[in-house]
Amino acid sequence: MLAMFAALIQELRFKRADKVYTLASGRVDMCLACHKEAPGKAHARGVVGCADCHLGDPLTVEKKRAHRGMVKNPGDLRVADQTCGRPECHPGYAERVKKSLMATNRGIITTLRYYWGEIEDFHAEASVETLMKTDETSPALDYFRKLCGTCHLWLPKEKLPGFLKKKGGGCVACHLIPGKNKDKKVHSILTRKIPLENCVRCHNRSGRIGLSYQGLYEDEQYGAPIEEGEFAAEELEDGRFVARIPPDVHFKAGMVCVDCHTQNETMGDGKAYAHFEESLEITCEACHEGTGRTRKGTLLTNLKVKDGKIYWQAKLSGKELEVKRPDPVACRHPVHRRLTCESCHDQRVPQCFGCHVRRDPREKQLDKLSFKETPGLWEEFRSYMRVEVPTLGVREDKVVILVPG
Amino acid sequence: MAWGLSASFLVAIVTGILLAYPFNESYPLLSTVGIENVVPFGRFFRRLHYWSGFFTLILLFYHAAETLVAEGYRRRDWARWLALCATLPLLILIAFTGYVARGDETGRFAGYIAESLVLKVPLLGSLLNACLFLVRESGVHRPYLFHFYASLALFFVSGIWHFRLRRLPLEDLLGWLLAPMILALVYPLGLHAPGPYLLIKGPWFFLGVQEALRYFPPVWAGILFPALGILLYVLVKMDSLRKWVFGGLLVWTGVYMFFMVYGLLR
Numbered sequence: 001m002l003a004m005f006a007a008l009i010q011e012l013r014f015k016r017a018d019k020v021y022t023l024a025s026g027r028v029d030m031c032l033a034c035h036k037e038a039p040g041k042a043h044a045r046g047v048v049g050c051a052d053c054h055l056g057d058p059l060t061v062e063k064k065r066a067h068r069g070m071v072k073n074p075g076d077l078r079v080a081d082q083t084c085g086r087p088e089c090h091p092g093y094a095e096r097v098k099k100s101l102m103a104t105n106r107g108i109i110t111t112l113r114y115y116w117g118e119i120e121d122f123h124a125e126a127s128v129e130t131l132m133k134t135d136e137t138s139p140a141l142d143y144f145r146k147l148c149g150t151c152h153l154w155l156p157k158e159k160l161p162g163f164l165k166k167k168g169g170g171c172v173a174c175h176l177i178p179g180k181n182k183d184k185k186v187h188s189i190l191t192r193k194i195p196l197e198n199c200v201r202c203h204n205r206s207g208r209i210g211l212s213y214q215g216l217y218e219d220e221q222y223g224a225p226i227e228e229g230e231f232a233a234e235e236l237e238d239g240r241f242v243a244r245i246p247p248d249v250h251f252k253a254g255m256v257c258v259d260c261h262t263q264n265e266t267m268g269d270g271k272a273y274a275h276f277e278e279s280l281e282i283t284c285e286a287c288h289e290g291t292g293r294t295r296k297g298t299l300l301t302n303l304k305v306k307d308g309k310i311y312w313q314a315k316l317s318g319k320e321l322e323v324k325r326p327d328p329v330a331c332r333h334p335v336h337r338r339l340t341c342e343s344c345h346d347q348r349v350p351q352c353f354g355c356h357v358r359r360d361p362r363e364k365q366l367d368k369l370s371f372k373e374t375p376g377l378w379e380e381f382r383s384y385m386r387v388e389v390p391t392l393g394v395r396e397d398k399v400v401i402l403v404p405g
Numbered sequence: 406m407a408w409g410l411s412a413s414f415l416v417a418i419v420t421g422i423l424l425a426y427p428f429n430e431s432y433p434l435l436s437t438v439g440i441e442n443v444v445p446f447g448r449f450f451r452r453l454h455y456w457s458g459f460f461t462l463i464l465l466f467y468h469a470a471e472t473l474v475a476e477g478y479r480r481r482d483w484a485r486w487l488a489l490c491a492t493l494p495l496l497i498l499i500a501f502t503g504y505v506a507r508g509d510e511t512g513r514f515a516g517y518i519a520e521s522l523v524l525k526v527p528l529l530g531s532l533l534n535a536c537l538f539l540v541r542e543s544g545v546h547r548p549y550l551f552h553f554y555a556s557l558a559l560f561f562v563s564g565i566w567h568f569r570l571r572r573l574p575l576e577d578l579l580g581w582l583l584a585p586m587i588l589a590l591v592y593p594l595g596l597h598a599p600g601p602y603l604l605i606k607g608p609w610f611f612l613g614v615q616e617a618l619r620y621f622p623p624v625w626a627g628i629l630f631p632a633l634g635i636l637l638y639v640l641v642k643m644d645s646l647r648k649w650v651f652g653g654l655l656v657w658t659g660v661y662m663f664f665m666v667y668g669l670l671r
Contacts, residue, residue: 003586007449010590017442020435027599028438051598059434059509059596061442086601 017061023049029058031066037179037187053083073157075171077103077129084171093267097171100268100279102202103153104128107275109144116140123274128152132369142367143357146378149368151202160368163237167201174198174266193316199257204236207403208350213257215247217350217387245348245387259315260287262298269296284341287312287323339399349390349403354383406471410464411564411573412581416457418560420450421553430549433508437596452594456585462500462610469493469638473651478642489567490639492559497610498537499555502548504608505540510597515607516540516548518615522627604671612668613661633657 017033029049038045043053051058056070074083077098085094101107109126113119118140131141132154150160155168167173174194179186200210208218218240219233226232233241250259258266260282273279281294290310292303302313303323310323330336330344363377390401427444429436440447472478478486505516520538524530539547564570597605607615617626637654640646 003583003590006590007446007586011446011449014448016445020439020443022435028435030438030442033442051600055600057595057598059438059441059598062593065593065595082601088601 015061023047030061031056031058033061034063037185039187040189040191042192043190048089052086052089055079055082073169073172075169075173075175076156077154077170080170092270093171096268096270097153098129098268099270099272100153100266101273101276102173102266103268104272105144105148105152106272108148109141110274112140112144112148113138128154128369135370139359142374142376143359143378145367145369145374146365146376147357147380155368159371160366164368173201194256194258195316196251196256203257210257211242212245212348212350212387213248214251215245216242217245218385219243220385253321254314254317254319255312255321256316259302259312262294262300264294264296264298285326288326288341290323290325338394338397340401342401343390343392343399346390346401348387349401351386351388351390351404352382353386353404354381355404356381406464406467408574408577409581410461410468411568412578413457413460413464413585414556414560415573415578416582416585417454417461418556420454420457421556423450424454425553428506428549430506430544430546433506433512433545433549434596435508437507437509441594441596448594449589452589452592453585455594456588456592457581458500458503460581460585462496465493465496473641473654481642483642486642487639490635492563493638494635495555495559499552499559501608501611502537502552502555504611505538505548506545506552507596508545510599510602510605511607512545512597513540514605515611516545518607518618518627522614522623525624526628606668606671609665609669613665616664616668616671630661634661 017030019033021029021032023029024047027049029051031050031054032045035050036045039048039053049058050056053074054070054072055074057066057068060066071079071083074080077094080094080097084090085092097103104127106126109128109131110119110122110124113124113126114122116139118138128149130136131145131149137145149155150164150167153168153170153173155173157167157169157172158165159168169176172188172190175190175192175198176188177191177195177198179188196210196214200214203210211218216234218236219242231241233243235241262281265279265281268279271279281296281298283295285291286294286300287303287310290303290305292300292305294300302315304311304313304320310325311320312323313320326332326341331341336344358379358381360377360379361375364373364375365377366372367374390403392399393402394400424440424447427436427440427447437451440451442448472489481489501515501519505512505519516538517540520534520540523534523538526533535547537547537551606612614627614631617630620626621630634654634657637650637657640650641654643650
């Protein structure tokens with residue numbers, strides 16, 4: 001009798017589902033009985049199940065069992081093979097991304113170690129993933145761990161405090177945008193239309209490409225210039241001050257980073273490159289001369305030629321933008337044959353001079369790869385910052401711009 | 406324990422009949438999930454069915470061992486002994502088809518493996534497959550039919566013939582109802598959702614075969630190895646071979662248990 005009574009109580013306390021929830025494919029996903037969130041069109045509720053991305057047990061509505069083995073961020077590269085990269089969704093992508101420079105940071109690590117005299121091979125193997133799993137350190141690696149270790153795809157989302165919280169997260173570092181209704185607790189939206197902010201979250205230092213592109217110049221700090229007793233400069237999330245300068249023409253046309261930078265460049269093409277310039281595919285000529293192919297032969301599907309005119313369909317807005325052909329006189333002139341496009345067209349670049357770092361061994365600082373405070377506090381200093389006509393240099397027989405920073 | 410076996414079997418049959426109403430073999434996983442999450446008392450009866458079935462199988466193994474110790478084979482003629490021995494593989498198949506019928510990943514893959522193995526049985530392979538599995542062609546329809554009707558048939562035939570229609574003692578029935586009830590209340594039963602798994606374990610009693618299949622050809626590991634256990638049990642009745650057969654049966658049980666535990670820990 002007691003057992004029957006217990007069964008009755010258990011049944012009364014159990015919150016039964018109103019029906020068996022299925023996806024468009026016919027697969028069962030009982031998560032939908034409780035969760036009403038929608039992660040956007042590409043992963044529409046009812047087409048892709050909650051458990052397809054977040055794992056857990058989709059065959060029960062018992063909260064504890066349903067949430068067992070769940071992952072909050074399916075894009076995390078540690079689980080991406082089973083979530084985003086599962087065979088029926090985006091097979092092979094996780095492996096490609098893991099080899100990409102945004103995941104390995106191989107270029108940054110190797111360059112640092114090479115110029116600090118720690119290694120002799122400029123193309124040495126290096127990976128954030130390995131550094132996260134080991135305690136391997138050196139002066140350059142310690143510097144990387146503490147100051148650079150926040151801009152890579154292995155960083156777990158929301159692991160670090162403050163503005164760093166938004167960085168990392170694997171696939172979602174790029175592919176996630178906030179949900180539309182900000183008042184309610186809504187699911188973030190997954191998108192292939194990567195907004196500028198997602199790229200600039202990381203690409204805003206060294207050459208300051210993400211800032212310059214949208215017409216921002218990281219000024220001399222202190223909120224200068226001061227106008228009418230107030231800071232005239234705008235402040236970035238990380239506390240740096242920026243002043244407005246004319247933006248890039250592509251930005252003015254409504255284009256974003258992913259308009260030019262192909263999937264193979266950003267997500268990797270399966271090869272483990274040592275440096276950025278090796279992975280770079282896009283050229284100005286690919287669009288402006290209408291070839292429609294990158295230097296590695298990737299077809300640019302958004303480029304169209306109609307009635308002798310070249311058009312680019314912007315990836316975010318979908319607008320067709322007319323692409324200007326190179327000036328037949330200036331660009332084709334034999335004396336300019338060694339000039340790259342940017343050597344003339346980049347009118348100004350930020351230039352940071354007198355950059356130096358200091359390590360105070362008495363203090364401690366957070367190692368962003370091990371998430372532990374370790375001895376040694378690194379601080380960066382610079383003499384002055386300018387935005388002006390770039391210095392030109394020669395690289396592989398081509399005249400290119402040089403950006404100190 | 407023999408009464409416990411009958412009582413557990415009866416509980417499994419009654420709960421099975423109740424579960425047959427919301428279960429639809431055309432949509433096995435969908436209806437099993439419905440039983441678990443939508444049907445009132447569904448998950449309780451499903452768990453009761455599972456645990457009473459579990460006890461039935463365990464008690465049958467115990468009863469089989471008890472028969473050997475009590476030398477029960479001496480009291481049976483060959484026909485009766487063969488018929489009683491046949492209940493062992495029959496009940497294992499009933500339990501196995503119960504796993505297949507629920508249609509989750511454990512059941513689905515267990516069905517595929519079993520179908521492939523049965524088709525390797527010389528001469529009778531196709532017929533056995535048509536009676537028991539045929540999962541690739543018709544889903545869980547055949548396993549479900551076998552599970553349902555073979556359970557009823559085994560219960561009534563053994564009730565009439567083996568127990569001679571004697572009344573089941575009420576205290577045995579209540580006792581063996583309480584045990585699975587307690588387990589049903591405290592131990593949740595999961596279903597195995599589809600996913601990109603690299604390892605799917607079959608029903609616990611099948612793990613010995615599943616593990617052996619990793620190392621030996623299907624005919625050896627999937628047919629001859631389990632059949633050897635049954636054959637040795639049958640041959641216990643032969644006075645001239647008994648000493649060797651007992652030894653063989655012990656070795657076989659040890660090897661099977663080793664594979665099963667190894668598979669469980671994998």
